[in-house]
Amino acid sequence: MSVATAELDLGPDPSLLLLDDDEPFLRRLSRAMEKRGFDVREAGSIADGLNAVKASPPAYAVLDLRLDDGNGLEVVEALREARPDARIVVLTGYGAIATAVAAVKIGATDYLSKPADANDIVSALLARPEDKPAPPENPMSADRVRWEHIQRVYELCDRNVSETARRLNMHRRTLQRILAKRSPR
Incomplete structure (x- = not known):
């Protein structure tokens, strides 16, 4: 059964902040996450993301790492302070272990490289801490x-x-x- 059709246990608060400066990607991901039961709020800049966190810290967040006006890690830190139990996934097109480590150290739950589809993102958001990822099919050279x-x-x-x-x-x-x-x- 796919994540899209499965009954997801989002808990009592299905609020989700999506932060990305790629508008077409943001709209597609927003629609996909709404279909899965999330209450989606969109932000296209770091300033919008920080304002959304201040107004009402979401239970879930999917944040782009590099935006025109700054670094998505700023929003990770603000959200972690405002809501320590938030589940945060950092997305980036510039996947490197160093940035993944930095994101996780400051409070991200997981880190995914673009292009990531909605099912991968939902799996990362809802993964339990004791779940271990499957070994890679194509390990790094x-x-x-x-x-x-x-x-x-x-x-x-x-x-x-x-x-x-x-x-x-x-x-x-x-x-x-x-x-x-x-x-x-």
């Missing part, structure tokens, strides 16, 4: 693991190229070339 490690160290060094290069025992220009490239598959 060695090149991708290396790239992810470099990205993590780079984030931990506050995006300081010289410090990252020193810690990785790598020439600074080599590191800059790696950081300028897209992530390997």
Whole structure:
């Protein structure tokens, strides 16, 4: 039985905040989540998201990481303070382990890379903490693991190229070339 047709246990408060600056995606996801029983509120900017959290903190949130006016992690922090029991999923088109770790450390329940469909998002929102994800069908390549490690160290060094290069025992220009490239598959 699919998540769309299953009777979902959303609890007494099915409020859901969707934050994304991609309007077509936001509208599609909003309709899909309403069909699943959520009471959806949309926000297209960090400022709108923060205002929605202040007005009435939702029980659930799906937040884009990178928006035109800032970082979705600001809204994660505000929501976690306003409502500690909220279930928060961070979405991004720039999937990297470092940002996933940062999102989870400040209170996100889960982290999904775009494109994620409504069923994946609902599963992440409603997953119990003891549930373990299935092993990946297509694990990361060695090149991708290396790239992810470099990205993590780079984030931990506050995006300081010289410090990252020193810690990785790598020439600074080599590191800059790696950081300028897209992530390997």
